[in-house]
Structures are given as structure tokens and as C-alpha cells.
Amino acid sequence: MLEIRNLHVTVEGREILQGIDLTIGPGEVHAIMGPNGSGKSTLANVIAGREGYTVTAGEVLFQGKNLLEMPPEVRACEGLFLAFQYPVEIPGVANLYFLKAAVNAVRKYRGEPPVDAMDFWDLIHERMELVKMDESMLKRSVNEGFSGGEKKRNEVFQMAVLQPYFAVLDETDSGLDIDALKVVADGVNALRNAERGFLVITHYQRLLDYIVPDVVHVLVNGRIARSGSKELALELEEQGYALYNEEPGRARRAAA
Amino acid sequence: MTATAPSIADPYRQRFAEFLANRREPDSLTGLRRAAFARFESLGLPTRRQEAWRSTDLGPLQAVAWNLPTTAPVEVGSLPDLGQAAHRLVFVNGRYAPALSQGPALPDGVTVTRLSQAAASQTTLVESSLDQAPGLDRHPFAALNAAFWEDGAFVHLPRGAVLETPIHLIFVATGHDALIHPRLLAVLEDGAQATVVVEYRGQGRYLNAPVAELTIGDGAVLHYHQIQDESPQAFHLGAIGLRQGRDSQAQAHLFADGGQVTRTDLTALLDGEGAHCALDGLTLGHDSQYGDFHVRVEHAYPHGTSEQLFKSVLDGKAQAMFDGMIHVRPHAQKSDARQLSRNLLLSRQAQAHSIPRLEILADDVKCGHGSSTGFLDPDAEFYLRARGIPASAARALLVYAFANDNLNRIGLTPLRERLGQVLADRLALLDGDAR
Ligand SMILES: Nc1ncnc2c1ncn2[C@@H]1O[C@H](COP(=O)(O)OP(=O)(O)OP(=O)(O)O)[C@@H](O)[C@H]1O
Numbered sequence: 164m165l166e167i168r169n170l171h172v173t174v175e176g177r178e179i180l181q182g183i184d185l186t187i188g189p190g191e192v193h194a195i196m197g198p199n200g201s202g203k204s205t206l207a208n209v210i211a212g213r214e215g216y217t218v219t220a221g222e223v224l225f226q227g228k229n230l231l232e233m234p235p236e237v238r239a240c241e242g243l244f245l246a247f248q249y250p251v252e253i254p255g256v257a258n259l260y261f262l263k264a265a266v267n268a269v270r271k272y273r274g275e276p277p278v279d280a281m282d283f284w285d286l287i288h289e290r291m292e293l294v295k296m297d298e299s300m301l302k303r304s305v306n307e308g309f310s311g312g313e314k315k316r317n318e319v320f321q322m323a324v325l326q327p328y329f330a331v332l333d334e335t336d337s338g339l340d341i342d343a344l345k346v347v348a349d350g351v352n353a354l355r356n357a358e359r360g361f362l363v364i365t366h367y368q369r370l371l372d373y374i375v376p377d378v379v380h381v382l383v384n385g386r387i388a389r390s391g392s393k394e395l396a397l398e399l400e401e402q403g404y405a406l407y408n409e410e411p412g413r414a415r416r417a418a419a
Numbered sequence: 420m421t422a423t424a425p426s427i428a429d430p431y432r433q434r435f436a437e438f439l440a441n442r443r444e445p446d447s448l449t450g451l452r453r454a455a456f457a458r459f460e461s462l463g464l465p466t467r468r469q470e471a472w473r474s475t476d477l478g479p480l481q482a483v484a485w486n487l488p489t490t491a492p493v494e495v496g497s498l499p500d501l502g503q504a505a506h507r508l509v510f511v512n513g514r515y516a517p518a519l520s521q522g523p524a525l526p527d528g529v530t531v532t533r534l535s536q537a538a539a540s541q542t543t544l545v546e547s548s549l550d551q552a553p554g555l556d557r558h559p560f561a562a563l564n565a566a567f568w569e570d571g572a573f574v575h576l577p578r579g580a581v582l583e584t585p586i587h588l589i590f591v592a593t594g595h596d597a598l599i600h601p602r603l604l605a606v607l608e609d610g611a612q613a614t615v616v617v618e619y620r621g622q623g624r625y626l627n628a629p630v631a632e633l634t635i636g637d638g639a640v641l642h643y644h645q646i647q648d649e650s651p652q653a654f655h656l657g658a659i660g661l662r663q664g665r666d667s668q669a670q671a672h673l674f675a676d677g678g679q680v681t682r683t684d685l686t687a688l689l690d691g692e693g694a695h696c697a698l699d700g701l702t703l704g705h706d707s708q709y710g711d712f713h714v715r716v717e718h719a720y721p722h723g724t725s726e727q728l729f730k731s732v733l734d735g736k737a738q739a740m741f742d743g744m745i746h747v748r749p750h751a752q753k754s755d756a757r758q759l760s761r762n763l764l765l766s767r768q769a770q771a772h773s774i775p776r777l778e779i780l781a782d783d784v785k786c787g788h789g790s791s792t793g794f795l796d797p798d799a800e801f802y803l804r805a806r807g808i809p810a811s812a813a814r815a816l817l818v819y820a821f822a823n824d825n826l827n828r829i830g831l832t833p834l835r836e837r838l839g840q841v842l843a844d845r846l847a848l849l850d851g852d853a854r
């Protein structure tokens with residue numbers, strides 16, 4: 164459902180992604196691991212349509228459509244979701260209002276009428292339980308004054324409410340204690356089905372104990388240095404990225 | 420042709436003579452007018468060399484040959500509705516319009532009437548209260564108003580009276596380069612409570628110089644709302660003077676949407692221990708509008724508390740000025756004064772200026788002020804868009820969020836909703852022509 168071919172991306176003239184190829188089918192969960200600054204968030208942001216990134220070569224198809232020419236809101240309405248590495252605080256916009264606006268924007272795009280108030284309320288409550296979120300968070304401004312963990316939980320909550328076809332989670336587990344981590348994993352696993360795809364960016368193998376990936380990729384210096392099964396994550400946990408931090412040719416040989 | 424630019428002060432002298440020639444009123448009142456005009460002449464029209472008027476460019480005013488308002492009947496179009504029962508008084512070009520005014524019966528002892536009528540029937544009360552509010556003596560346009568006012572509203576609540584139904588005063592102008600001087604005189608005796616909504620609106624070009632005098636006694640409660648929705652060509656140079664007694668509470672919510680050059684000088688004098696005032700303003704500016712709030716809060720007694728929250732949302736080449744003074748007199752210990760000014764710029768050409776001023780002459784006080792000016796947060800916009808909300812709606816939502824806490828302070832629900840709609844319409848409009 165997501166096909167990335169030979170994607171090259173520059174930021175302020177510097178090439179950050181240097182030819183990414185990645186295909187994720189329906190129902191699949193892929194994990195991306197990689198050292199700081201290797202380009203993981205860049206990839207996530209380019210998929211979501213954030214400004215400031217220049218695609219110099221390659222293409223990204225989402226359900227067969229050219230993703231790169233869609234504005235971010237259209238991507239979201241097409242069923243793409245990004246859980247931000249750094250969720251943004253929006254003072255003055257209540258979480259609940261924001262969610263309803265988002266749900267209705269997607270519905271409008273699909274030619275559906277605005278959500279029924281009762282149905283919406285039921286959905287919100289069901290999803291709030293899933294991520295063990297307190298009802299008081301609904302009235303608070305989006306992410307304002309939230310702890311790091313609350314912000315991440317709020318991302319998963321939004322994902323659970325919006326029910327995208329494909330979700331990118333950018334370090335949603337970072338800074339979480341084990342209980343919060345399980346909550347995040349439960350949120351993802353509850354949505355897992357034969358149609359939905361996930362791209363999970365993480366630094367920690369332990370998340371993958373809870374969200375078991377079909378494929379693990381190692382992103383180093385803007386390239387996928389290696390792809391493998393979930394055991395690869397364990398290997399990385401033990402050996403680190405030292406093996407890959409040399410020139411890419413050798414890394415690939417080492418992997419072979 | 421002379422070398423010096425014509426001053427509008429000279430025509431004012433001529434207009435004043437014309438004006439007095441047609442007055443029929445007690446000599447004592449005419450005496451007050453003459454004294455006010457003399458005060459105006461000694462103050463002179465403001466120039467940018469004066470500190471208090473440095474920021475306000477009155478140049479465009481000088482080019483117009485201003486007249487007294489027409490006495491011919493005029494069409495005023497539809498009037499704003501408060502969306503709830505109200506004691507409504509309407510004034511067109513500064514004159515009372517009985518056909519447009521209405522209201523339920525008033526509680527015993529409460530007066531809500533036209534000022535000209537009160538001046539005739541309650542002369543002593545009116546004359547002794549008139550022109551007494553703080554800040555008016557230094558304000559040239561307030562002096563002109565005191566000389567030229569034809570009518571306005573007089574509100575009087577006796578001790579302990581509570582008026583549940585809001586008072587809705589609508590001042591409409593119809594252009595013709597008229598000089599308009601509406602006046603409100605509100606006196607709430609000790610313990611009285613009232614809500615007053617003042618709306619200024621119009622069409623064509625005119626110069627509106629309104630004055631509101633608000634005097635509230637010990638323990639009194641006043642909620643004052645002012646909605647300035649003047650025509651795009653209009654000038655609006657108003658003054659509000661608020662004097663508060665011991666333990667009284669006043670809220671003033673100012674909303675400025677219209678006009679070409681607009682300025683309101685608001686002076687609040689906490690003239691008794693433990694008085695509290697909350698003053699806020701929201702300016703919506705577009706094209707090349709100039710909107711200005713000059714605020715002075717004077718703590719004269721101990722234990723007073725004051726809050727100022729002034730914001731602007733500016734598009735096009737609009738400019739906003741906020742000049743806010745907190746003055747704490749030497750013996751006004753334990754005063755607590757806050758001031759915050761925030762500006763949101765929607766275009767690169769818009770400009771906002773904030774000048775906080777503190778004169779703290781007591782040593783045991785809490786004082787805080789802050790100001791910020793910025794553009795919409797692109798990260799926040801992206802966050803909303805990444806959840807499916809279109810760019811225009813995302814920006815509108817962010818502007819709304821910025822202005823929302825001002826609107827939320829308005830206790831009258833239908834009015835709050837109406838102003839929210841004004842803001843929403845403004846944003847939709849802005850989006851239509853900007854993108
Ligand atoms: N907006 C930007 N402006 C300038 N440089 C950027 C920007 N975004 C990313 N970069 C640079 O691109 C490189 C990759 O950053 P990216 O955020 O994609 O890394 P990451 O793999 O997500 O790292 P981390 O694990 O620390 O989150 C870094 O060197 C970063 O400094």
C-alpha cells in the first residue's frame with residue numbers, strides 16, 4: 164500500500180535521504196531503526212508532507228496514488244497518519260474540538276456528513292479506554308502542558324479515533340515507562356488488521372516485543388543499510404550500529 | 420494660499436458658534452460647554468510631538484472639511500441585535516431615535532434614558548456628574564465631546580439596585596463628513612449592578628468622538644462592552660473614563676473591528692480599597708486600518724487588583740498600537756496589577772506596537788506585564804493539516820484559538836457568539852482574497 168522508490172531528499176541543500184526503497188503491503192508492520200540523525204524523521208515527515216524538505220528524485224505511492232503531490236491534509240484524508248516525534252502544543256484549541264474537526268474533515272473529504280454527536284462520543288470513550296487516557300485531557304488544549312508520555316499517548320489516541328489505513332509512528336515509545344509503552348502497543352495492536360499498514364520508527368528493541376514487526380529496516384546515513392526479520396532488532400540491540408557506520412558498501416557486505 | 424497647513428481647530432471654533440446658536444438648554448449647561456471648549460482650545464488638537472499622541476497619525480483627518488451632523492432624516496439600515504431582552508436606546512448621528520428604541524419596564528428608581536432629557540429633568544445630578552470621569556481632562560477629543568454633545572445615554576442605578584437586563588446602546592453614523600459626539604453617563608451607586616453594551620457603527624466618512632463616563636460606587640459591579648464596528652472610512656477617537664469605589668468590580672471588554680483610524684483611551688481609577696478591574700481589548704485589523712488602545716490603570720488605594728489583556732489580529736498593512744500604563748500611587752500598597760499584550764500578524768506588512776508603562780510609587784505591590792508579537796506557528800498549522808484539516812481551516816482555527824480567551828470573557832452568550840461569528844467571517848473573507 165506504500166511504495167517508496169529511490170527517494171532522495173535534501174534539507175537546506177544537504178542530502179539527508181540518499182535513495183530509499185521501501186514497500187509495505189496491507190496488514191504489514193515494518194520497523195525502522197537507526198542512529199540519531201540518520202534520516203528516520205525526515206522520511207516520516209516527507210511521507211506526511213511537511214514543508215522544508217526537497218524531494219530531488221524518486222517517488223512515493225500510497226494505494227497507487229502519487230503521495231508527493233498531495234497537500235498534507237489530503238494525505239491524511241486519504242488515510243495516512245503520522246504520530247509525531249515531537250507533538251505540537253496548540254494553546255486555545257481543546258483536544259476534543261480538534262479531534263472532531265479532524266474526524267469531520269476526513270468525513271467531508273469522503274463525501275460523508277459530519278459525525279453524529281452520540282456516535283462520536285461513544286467512539287471517543289471507547290478509544291480513551293484503549294489508551295487509558297483521562298477524560299480531563301479532552302477539555303485541555305491540544306498537548307499544552309502535557310508531559311512527554313501524555314503527548315505520545317495523545318498521538319496514539321488520535322490515531323485510534325481517526326483509524327487511518329496507514330500509520331507512521333515516529334519514536335512514539337521514546338521516553339515512555341514500560342506501562343505507557345504497553346498502552347502504545349495496545350493502541351497499535353488494536354488497530355492491526357489485514358488491511359492496515361504501519362511503519363514504526365524506534366530506537367528500542369523492547370517496543371518490538373509488543374508490536375511484533377514483519378520486517379525490520381536499518382536506516383544509516385539516509386540509506387536502508389539492511390532489512391531483515393524481527394531478530395535483526397535483537398542483533399542491533401546487542402551490537403549497536405557500529406557495523407553500519409562505515410562506508411555503505413562495507414555495511415552491505417557485512418550484512419550479507 | 421498660506422504656507423501653514425490648515426488646522427481643523429479653526430473650523431471647530433466656527434462649528435461651535437453654529438452649534439450654540441441652535442441650542443435650547445439651561446444656561447448652566449451651556450456654561451459647561453463653553454468651559455469644555457476653552458479646555459479644548461488650550462489643549463489644542465493633538466500632534467505627534469505630544470508623547471500621548473506620538474503613535475497616532477491624525478494627518479488624514481486634517482484634509483477633511485468636517486460639518487455638524489445633518490438634521491435631515493436618514494436611513495440607518497439594520498441594527499445589531501443583542502439576541503436577548505435589552506433596554507435599547509438608538510442614536511443616529513448623535514441624536515436619539517425613539518422609533519428604534521425600546522425596552523422592558525425598569526425596576527423602581529433605575530433610570531435609563533437619553534442624556535438630553537436627564538439634563539432637563541435631573542439637572543443637578545447630571546451637571547454634577549458630567550465630565551468628572553478620570554482621564555477626560557487631558558483628552559482633546561473628550562473636551563470636544565463635552566462641548567458638542569447633543570445626546571447620549573444616561574444610566575443611573577440607586578444604591579443596591581440590580582439591573583438584570585443589559586442596556587444596549589447603539590450609536591449609528593451616516594457619513595456626510597459629520598462630527599459626531601455621543602456621550603454615555605453611567606452612575607452606579609453603592610452595591611448596584613448593571614451590564615452595558617455600547618455599539619458604534621455607521622456608513623460613509625465621519626469623525627466619531629464618543630465619551631463614556633462610568634462611575635461605580637462601593638461594592639458596585641459593572642460589565643461594560645464596547646463594539647466598535649465603524650465604517651471603513653470612519654475615524655473614531657473615543658475616551659472612556661471609569662471611576663471605581665471600594666470593593667467594586669468592573670469589567671470592560673472592548674472589540675475593535677472597523678474604522679480607518681481608531682483609538683480609544685481608557686482610564687480606570689481604582690478610587691477605593693480593594694477595587695478590581697479587568698480590561699480587555701481585541702482589535703481585528705485589515706487593509707490599512709490603524710487601531711489603537713491607550714489604557715491607563717491608576718491604583719489610588721491599597722489592595723486593588725487590575726488586569727489588562729489586549730490583543731490584535733492583523734492582516735494586510737494594518738497597524739495596531741497598545742499603550743498601557745499601570746500607575747500605583749505611593750500609599751496604594753498590596754496592589755496587584757497585570758498587563759498582557761499579544762499580537763498575531765497574518766501578513767508580513769502588518770505591524771503591531773506595544774508600549775507597557777509602569778509607574779510604581781508604592782513598594783509592596785505585585786506588578787507584571789508582558790507582550791508578544793508573532794506570526795501563526797507553522798508547526799501548529801502542519802500538525803492540524805496532518806490530521807486532515809484543510810490549510811485555511813487550520814489557520815482560522817489557530818486565529819480563533821488566539822482570540823478565544825478574550826471572547827470567552829464576554830458573559831452575554833448571544834453577544835459572544837455574534838463576535839465569534841464576526842471573527843470567523845473575517846477569517847473566511849481573508850482567506851478568500853489572500854489565497
Ligand atoms: N528542518 C531541518 N533543518 C535542518 N536540518 C534538518 C532538518 N530536519 C532534519 N535535519 C537534519 O537531517 C538529519 C536527519 O534528521 P532526522 O530528524 O531525520 O534524524 P532521525 O533519524 O529522526 O534522528 P533521531 O533519532 O535523533 O530522531 C539530521 O542531520 C538533521 O540535523
Ligand SMILES: [Mg+2]
Nearest residue numbers: 203204205248
Ligand atoms: Mg527522529
